[in-house]
Amino acid sequence: MSTIKHNNVFPSELISFIEKWSKKQGNLIMILHRVQEEFGYVSRESADEVAYMLDFPLAKIYGVLSFYHFFKTTKPGDHNIQVCLGTACYLKGGDALVDEIQHLLGIGVNEVTADGKFSLEGVRCVGCCGLAPVLTVGGEVYGKVTKDQLPGIIAKFT
Numbered sequence: 001m002s003t004i005k006h007n008n009v010f011p012s013e014l015i016s017f018i019e020k021w022s023k024k025q026g027n028l029i030m031i032l033h034r035v036q037e038e039f040g041y042v043s044r045e046s047a048d049e050v051a052y053m054l055d056f057p058l059a060k061i062y063g064v065l066s067f068y069h070f071f072k073t074t075k076p077g078d079h080n081i082q083v084c085l086g087t088a089c090y091l092k093g094g095d096a097l098v099d100e101i102q103h104l105l106g107i108g109v110n111e112v113t114a115d116g117k118f119s120l121e122g123v124r125c126v127g128c129c130g131l132a133p134v135l136t137v138g139g140e141v142y143g144k145v146t147k148d149q150l151p152g153i154i155a156k157f158t
């Protein structure tokens with residue numbers, strides 16, 4: 001049974017997590033991470049609820065959300081395509097993959113297709129540089145990706 005005040009916006013495990021972290025140092029980032037893990041992004045409603053639960057000013061929460069690029073404040077597509085733009089991937093043409101995906105999906109970086117299916121972002125090293133250039137869709141990793149493979153990869157998710 002939680003003792004922290006809340007508006008029933010979050011599932012109970014998330015409420016318990018926030019309660020557990022509410023008094024700890026550096027808690028805001030941990031909590032926002034957990035919220036993003038739960039919903040895929042931190043909506044205005046979620047930010048409001050975290051502010052309420054922790055008794056933090058909303059501006060402080062948005063300060064953290066905008067400082068760390070990791071956080072998303074808009075809903076990603078059902079399939080979020082992350083193209084690695086870390087050094088190894090960049091040198092092997094990661095940026096050309098971004099260009100081609102933009103062309104294929106008709107969206108820019110950090111945008112979502114009109115049907116809500118796909119979104120595109122550039123990310124830092126995802127930790128498998130030996131497979132450069134790398135992209136991920138959802139949790140799935142694709143390595144040594146060529147532009148020609150992109151329509152096939154996208155088709156798997158349509």
Ligand code: FES
Nearest residue numbers: 084086089125129
């Ligand atoms: S630079 Fe892309 S996986 Fe490391």
